[in-house]
Amino acid sequence: MGMRSKQTIVLMDDSEMTLEATRSTLEARGFDVHAAANLQQLERKLAGVRPDLFVLDVQMPEMFGDDVAQVLREVRKFNVPIVLFSDIDDEALQQRGRDAGAQACVSKRAGLSGLVARVEALLGGP
Numbered sequence: 001m002g003m004r005s006k007q008t009i010v011l012m013d014d015s016e017m018t019l020e021a022t023r024s025t026l027e028a029r030g031f032d033v034h035a036a037a038n039l040q041q042l043e044r045k046l047a048g049v050r051p052d053l054f055v056l057d058v059q060m061p062e063m064f065g066d067d068v069a070q071v072l073r074e075v076r077k078f079n080v081p082i083v084l085f086s087d088i089d090d091e092a093l094q095q096r097g098r099d100a101g102a103q104a105c106v107s108k109r110a111g112l113s114g115l116v117a118r119v120e121a122l123l124g125g126p
Contacts, residue, residue: 007123012036025112039063054069057084058088
């Protein structure tokens with residue numbers, strides 16, 4: 001059976017610590033992960049990769065993740081799943097996810113295992 005190419009995830013979070021932890025966890029699950037800490041880095045990543053899924057933090061200094069999600073969808077025309085990963089209150093997170101057209105919202109309280117489970121469900125495993 002031929003090796004399927006790795007699925008690509010673009011990750012955006014303004015916390016370097018969260019970015020590193022999330023990236024290494026997803027890489028360990030066999031995904032190709034590109035991390036961005038700000039909009040400029042995100043633009044650079046998108047110039048060179050075709051993501052299969054986005055993971056976006058919500059509370060960021062430059063722009064909220066749900067706003068980034070809307071831009072990716074409506075302006076950039078990315079038609080891939082977007083996951084909001086945030087520590088804001090669950091109800092607010094779900095509402096913002098719906099408004100932004102995100103496929104899933106995962107609370108950071110659910111931890112990286114919660115995020116990985118949701119990502120793998122959306123992508124059908126690496």
